[in-house]
Amino acid sequence: MSAVDRRTVLKGVAATGAVAATGISLPAHGRVAKVAPPDAVGLLYDTTLCIGCKTCVVACREANDKKPDTRLSGGLWDMPSDLNGQTKNVIKLYKDPDSPERSYFKAQCLHCVDPACVGACMIGALQKREFGIVTYDSFFCSGCRYCQMVCPFEIPKFEWEKLAPKIVKCELCNHRLREGRQPGCTEVCPRHAVVYGKRTDLLAEAKRRIAESPKKYKGQKKGDPPKVYGETEGGGTQCLYLSHVPFEKLGLPDLSADPVPHVAQTVQHGIYQGFVAPVALYAVLGAVVFRNRKKQAATSGEPGNPTGGAE
């Protein structure tokens, strides 16, 4: 009777323990966080200036050849419930049930400096390209929706009703930028609530506004000092926000300065750095298999083999 002996069990236990130990004490460095390219562009949206006219929503549709979403209005007028498979930009209204506090909020892709979606995409349908814009190329998209799983802002949307669905999200009107024009939404905003520019300029402008009227702006939670959302959140974003209500109420998550893909990719790189570990493991496995099969062929079943043995 060939039981799995004590030594084998101990070996297994020791190996599992060792891996676990290295996992728990995983170094928090080991992956270099990406920084915004020097020519990074973006948007700055300021809730104190927005009047909720939705001109930007219409302009976005025109700039991107998207039909109005009339599903909620019985086919009468454009009424998107949220960002969706035909809406890349939307204005939402936040209303506090217990106070007169209210705010508009413009939702579109924030074009992360170190985007989770780009890290997730299997063969680069989503890529960060010129001006740091996160672009989408359906030629490489199999529609797996992993980008939707990982985006902390829930930006990428899917054409659920189509038979060859694509991912839909704001690409900062990069087709217009190439022609020297600005994005649809910023071109039409009557109050300059959303403006387009270089990220460094926008950040400086946002900080200037806070310095000018610190009472007007808020931070992440009630009572936090005012901040520019997107300066550091999740490794930083190229689209920035200023708000007169706490950001959490607008649905912007409380993210640390670590890039969203940081932990997962540190683990992934830790295991697969230079493909050394898998290749080494393969060589060892191959050698052990080869040796053991030879041995087993020579003995052709151990004595006392419960399957009958070769005696």
Next chain:
Amino acid sequence: MLVGVFAFCALFFAYRFAAGLGASTALNDGYPWGIWIAFDVVVGTALGCGGYAVALLVYILNKGTYHPLVRPALLTSALGYTMASIAIHFDVGRPWLLYRIPLFPAHWNFDSALFEVALCVMTYVAVLWLELSPAFMEKWSQGPAGFLKRTSEKAAPIVDKAMPWLIALGLLLPTMHQSSLGTVMLLTGQKLHPLWNTPLLPLLFLVSCLGMGYAVVVFESALSAGVLGRRRETPMLASLAGVMVPVLAIFTLVRFVDLGLRGRLGLLGTFDLYTGMFLLETVLFLAPAFMLLSQKARSDAGNLFRAAMVMILAGSVYRLDAYIVAFRPGSRFAYFPSFAELMVTLGVVALEVILYVVIVKYFPILSAPGAEAPARTARA
């Protein structure tokens, strides 16, 4: 009956492609992944780890006695992984473009755990069928003259030569992608509940797939004993169960130590769905360990079978939790699988069972009762 079930479900296969994902599933922009990923792929491939668990034992720990388990385990693995691959074609929006993944090496994103899973699984399906191919070739080379016979006689020696490297590949690939299935959810960051979100996800997924793989082998052996009148491999499986006890215990211990070190144990003080599920998983993982604690308990075929069932349940619940229950997108979203989703899943499982029955009937997979299992290369 099985064929009837499959035929009924096949209507929903057609419906999914005719009507699109929006109409046929309950998936939405908040829950882009549902049971087709979480069950068919993530649980399904773990159930397909029987071949991996047995191969580790036979070829790495050098336990030649387990040889009779190799082929049936390989067959369930090959079928399990093939079914998961089919399920992926239902789930993704543009399945005809999946084939661009291997075709564009210049675009491979090595940062993406999902890419690694995709490429590994594609390769592993091929490796599994190749590892199993001697069973088919043995049969065909004894059959009537023709294409199959000629090919088998030509290919058999080549496959035989390559076998050690195939076996090693068959061990490396699951190690890689089963752990990566954990890394996949790590990237969802804050959306994954902190009781599940830990850098140890790859390790926990790897350990749980080994537990499930072993349990599937026990299940299979009992099934073939019950249905096909084969001899039970109880002594063999009992000694294997001895290995599972510490593995299950370590899995649970690692989880608690990890939560402790991250200062998250306090989360278990809140009574909500997440705490409930976490504790249920803990009970399910520890129960088989206690059931198999004594040598006597391990030698009881019925008890062994029940412990294996609980183990399969434990791993399945853990995986479904990590992929669906503990995944928390914005509050506006909810997900419960649609009827069509459930039927497609059922259809895929039915197809798997049909193929298993057919292949076992016509090809030398289950070693004859009482027959010796010479550890010849042809048996690999």
